[in-house]
Amino acid sequence: MIITPNLCKSIEDIIKFLIIVNNIKSCPYRKILLNWWYKHQATLPKIIELDTVEGILNTVAIGGGVSLLPKSTLKARENISSFYVEELQSVSVYMWVLKDKSPSDYFALKNIIMKQYKNL
Numbered sequence: 001m002i003i004t005p006n007l008c009k010s011i012e013d014i015i016k017f018l019i020i021v022n023n024i025k026s027c028p029y030r031k032i033l034l035n036w037w038y039k040h041q042a043t044l045p046k047i048i049e050l051d052t053v054e055g056i057l058n059t060v061a062i063g064g065g066v067s068l069l070p071k072s073t074l075k076a077r078e079n080i081s082s083f084y085v086e087e088l089q090s091v092s093v094y095m096w097v098l099k100d101k102s103p104s105d106y107f108a109l110k111n112i113i114m115k116q117y118k119n120l
Helices: 011-016 026-041 054-062 104-118
Strands: 003-006 020-021 047-050 080-083
Touching: 003 054, 020 026, 020 054, 026 047, 047 054, 054 080
Parallel strands: 020 047
Antiparallel strands: 003 080
């Protein structure tokens, strides 16, 4: 789901906001949101990079921008709106890591996912 501040009333309003993404370049949600933006907009987005899902949610909530996150992260967030965009709904995350060779991006994403499931 694309998440936005409550003052964003339509999908067309999204282009007025900054894009908020994880600072991990390999994050699938980051890639999908930016690819969607580039496909539908002629202008380059202004981007804020944050290192936690909570930071992204808080920044969106205060009107700082829009992001793409799983619906499960929006629990009890009255100050955030979400928009269903059909082409963004089939987000699947697959990670292949060589045995005994775990890159730091893997651990960063794993930690983000584990924190979110603990908060459910």
